[in-house]
Amino acid sequence: MALFLITGGCGFIGSHLATALLRRGDQVRVLDDLSTGSRANLLPGCALLEGDVADPALVRQAMEGVDGCFHLAAIASVELGMRDWLGTHRVNLGGTIAVLDAARAAKLPVVYASSAAVYGDQAVMPIAESAAARPLSSYGADKLGSEQHARVAGAAHGVPTCGLRFFNVFGPRQDPRSPYSGVISIFCGRMAAGQPVTIHGDGRQTRDFVHVGQVVRALLAGMEAASLEAPVFNVCTGRPTSVLELAHAVAAACGVAPDIRHGPGREGEIRESYGNPALAGERLGLGEAVALEDGLRDVVAWLRAGSPGAADGFSR
Numbered sequence: 203m204a205l206f207l208i209t210g211g212c213g214f215i216g217s218h219l220a221t222a223l224l225r226r227g228d229q230v231r232v233l234d235d236l237s238t239g240s241r242a243n244l245l246p247g248c249a250l251l252e253g254d255v256a257d258p259a260l261v262r263q264a265m266e267g268v269d270g271c272f273h274l275a276a277i278a279s280v281e282l283g284m285r286d287w288l289g290t291h292r293v294n295l296g297g298t299i300a301v302l303d304a305a306r307a308a309k310l311p312v313v314y315a316s317s318a319a320v321y322g323d324q325a326v327m328p329i330a331e332s333a334a335a336r337p338l339s340s341y342g343a344d345k346l347g348s349e350q351h352a353r354v355a356g357a358a359h360g361v362p363t364c365g366l367r368f369f370n371v372f373g374p375r376q377d378p379r380s381p382y383s384g385v386i387s388i389f390c391g392r393m394a395a396g397q398p399v400t401i402h403g404d405g406r407q408t409r410d411f412v413h414v415g416q417v418v419r420a421l422l423a424g425m426e427a428a429s430l431e432a433p434v435f436n437v438c439t440g441r442p443t444s445v446l447e448l449a450h451a452v453a454a455a456c457g458v459a460p461d462i463r464h465g466p467g468r469e470g471e472i473r474e475s476y477g478n479p480a481l482a483g484e485r486l487g488l489g490e491a492v493a494l495e496d497g498l499r500d501v502v503a504w505l506r507a508g509s510p511g512a513a514d515g516f517s518r
């Protein structure tokens with residue numbers, strides 16, 4: 203039995219990871235400021251330290267006695283990064299450095315959330331890890347910065363790391379009321395309530411929607427793969443889904459006729475984005491991700507159950 207720290211463990215992805223670790227018999231400590239996460243997302247048995255991941259003394263305290271750290275705390279919103287560039291940078295890059303710095307005394311392994319946002323707009327699909335990173339948002343730039351600092355942590359301070367570039371993650375506990383929620387939780391929330399959905403532009407823009415269960419498997423495997431070479435892997439399905447196709451799939455999962463409206467396209471929106479999962483498949487031993495339709499049924503069932511917290515039984 204090991205003890206793991208999860209920063210951001212009260213959030214969408216972190217709480218599914220906490221459940222998976224507890225289920226396999228490990229102990230979990232969470233550091234979270236509850237800015238977007240919720241206590242209700244944690245199962246009893248998780249110790250919660252409430253506070254800021256960019257506070258070095260608190261992170262050092264949180265790291266005491268642990269066997270490894272999963273670093274997921276971040277302001278996971280491109281829009282907020284646009285508005286509060288410096289404030290989000292303090293958390294999104296400063297928080298990562300605080301974690302890596304605290305890990306170096308005991309040379310603890312750190313698995314951290316990067317993002318497909320590091321790629322920006324790419325001409326060649328599917329996007330492989332070898333593509334040149336060209337972020338278009340401060341959020342993406344801070345994730346890329348986190349990867350660079352992870353490299354320094356390995357080379358200069360002996361801290362093993364593994365970075366995971368998540369594409370569009372979806373699943374139960376993603377809050378559909380948040381304006382920063384992913385398109386899936388927004389569509390599911392509205393269609394399950396019998397409301398229309400609005401697509402920005404023609405809806406032919408594609409994304410790679412990966413179920414949170416696959417993301418948790420990648421995080422657990424990432425802890426085994428963490429090394430001083432600071433490897434970085436895509437976490438994606440390799441399957442492009444257009445937003446229009448998604449709207450129809452959500453309607454089918456909700457058992458309703460789709461009521462789709464079109465609004466003006468978003469300036470600068472990336473047209474195509476889907477990843478190549480081959481390297482993660484090979485190095486992390488990840489199997490097939492949960493199919494979109496099955497994952498959507500989970501989300502709708504969770505919403506119809508009243509969006510319960512960690513005891514929702516929806517972790518795959």
Ligand SMILES: NC(=O)c1ccc[n+]([C@@H]2O[C@H](COP(=O)([O-])OP(=O)(O)OC[C@H]3O[C@@H](n4cnc5c(N)ncnc54)[C@H](O)[C@@H]3O)[C@@H](O)[C@H]2O)c1
Pocket residue numbers: 209210211212213214215216233234235236237238239240253254255256273274275276277278293297315316317318367368369370371372384
């Ligand atoms: N959901 C996605 O599609 C996606 C895609 C790519 C990358 N990611 C990354 O995965 C990680 C988890 O994302 P999520 O979707 O679960 O988001 P989330 O907002 O549900 O979780 C983030 C958690 O971090 C906490 N947090 C935020 N700022 C903090 C701070 N200063 N100190 C301590 N805790 C803080 C929040 O309260 C929340 O519990 C993030 O690093 C995010 O950037 C997510």
